[in-house]
Amino acid sequence: MDFLVSSYTLRPINMLELIVISTLAFSCLLLWQRPRFKGLTLLLVQEILLMAFNFSEETGFWRQQHLVTPIFSLWTxxxxxLFIRHLVFAHQPWRVREGLHLLPALLxxxxxxxxxxxxxxxxxSLVGYGVASFLLVRRYHRALRNMRADPEALQLRWLLGIMLAFALLAVTDAVRVNSQPYxxxxxxxxxxxxxQLANFCTFLTLVYLAIRQPALFDQLDFFERQVKPVAPAVDQRALEQQLFEQIDRTVRSHQLFRTPRLSLQDVAEKTGLVVRDVSTAINQGGGQSFSDYINGLRVEFVTTQLRQPERPQENLLQLAMDAGFNSKTAFNTAFRQHCGMTPSQFIKQLQN
Incomplete structure (x- = not known):
């Protein structure tokens, strides 16, 4: 019990470590009740333990018989x-065998x-798992574009930014470690x-963005199991194009594209087809993702209305909302993608 009464000299780095431990512990309490962020809680616990061992090794607070902190490079x-995997796969339960990922650190x-x-x-290990994590996020975004017409609200681009920040920190830390003798x-x-301060700020940003993420796409496992398009045989391409034309007629005649947050499932129910057939027809027969296809129809609707000589003086944003867009950003992005110019540039072109 000597460590309770002994005096310790705390440097700024040790004070920062204590702040990190307390702040991330509180973050764990905030995230624990959100099932898809339990992996993030595990990541935060790992960082808390790393800071605790760093503090112990630097201050002698707890007399360790063995150096521990190097194994965290195999744990991170x-x-x-695992955090990314359970974030993008909504219905995948935690399994005991996933603990094998941590075995190299123990060995x-x-x-x-x-x-x-x-x-x-x-x-x-960091490089390998970093690449695997990036590929998981890319699969999530691919499924999102093929299953939803409003992918912007559910995207995880902020997570890609966090991954890039951690990668840069890992590089600078490697340079620091190898430069110490000089x-x-x-x-x-x-x-x-x-x-350590930059690392802490990145973790805080990760927690903040995770908490404020409005919603998450929860059909990646369904997409990869039943919907994921496969390249058709040459003799099937004509059939896929015919099926796409049939779907396109239904979507246009019922103006399904004007439905906010339209999903692939909605179109499948309206056409009487299974989700996989609709997805394959749009991807292979139409040569585009579901979100690109629907947003293209929405942009076409807006431009048609703008060309009307006696159209009512309707606010452009309201016109975009009527077309099915759910935000100004989504409308501007889709308009530029499909028309090669901004809406204001298009209007000026019409006026000239």
């Missing part, structure tokens, strides 16, 4: 990957006195403090 990649524990070797293996004491410790 798997925990981030490396007896060898942490070979610090540089463990860190090198950890770097390779740096003086003040520069070495200042760099370490700034590195």
């Amino acid at each position: 990649g798997p925990t981030f990957y 490396a524990l007896p060898f942490t006195h070979y610090t540089q070797a463990v860190l090198a293996v950890g770097t390779v 740096l003086d004491y003040t520069l070495r410790n200042s760099w370490y403090l700034l590195q």
Whole structure:
């Protein structure tokens, strides 16, 4: 119990570590009740433990018989990957076998006195799991574009930004670790403090953006199991084009594209086809994703209305909402994509 009465000299980095531990612990309480963010909670717990061991090793608060912190380089990649996996797959339960991802970190524990070797293996692990995480997010966005006409609200582009920030931090940290023998004491410790501060800020940003994410797409597993389009045989392409024309007639005649947050399932129910056939017809027969197809019809509706010589003086944004768009940003993005210009430029062109 000597550690309770002993005196310790706390440097700025140690104060930061205590702040990180308390702040991320509170973040865990906020996220734990959200099932799809339990993986993020695991990631935060890993960072809390890393900060706790760093604090212990630097202050001697808890006399360790073994160096522990190097194994976290083998833990970070798997925990981030599991966070992404359970975020994008809404209905995938946690399994015991997923713990195998953390096994290399435990196996490396007896060898942490070979610090540089463990860190090198950890770097390779980070790169591998980082690529796997990026591919998961890309699969999520692909399914989103093919299942929903309003992908913007459910996208995880902010997560790609966070992944890029963590990657840059990992690179700078690797440079810092390998440069230590050539740096003086003040520069070495200042760099370490700034590195940890930047890492902490990135974690806070991740938690903030996760909490304010309005909704998440929950049909990735369904898409990959039953909807994911496959390349048709050459003799089937004509059939896919005919089926797309049939779907297109139904969508246009009933103006289904004007339905906000239209989904692939909605179109399948209206046409009497199964979801997979509708998806394949639009992708292969129409040569575009579901969201591009529907938003193209919405833009066509807007431009047709704008060309009417006696159209009512309707607000452009209201016209976009009537076409089925649910935000100004989504409308402007789709308009530029399909017309190659902004709505205001298009109106000026009509006036000239």
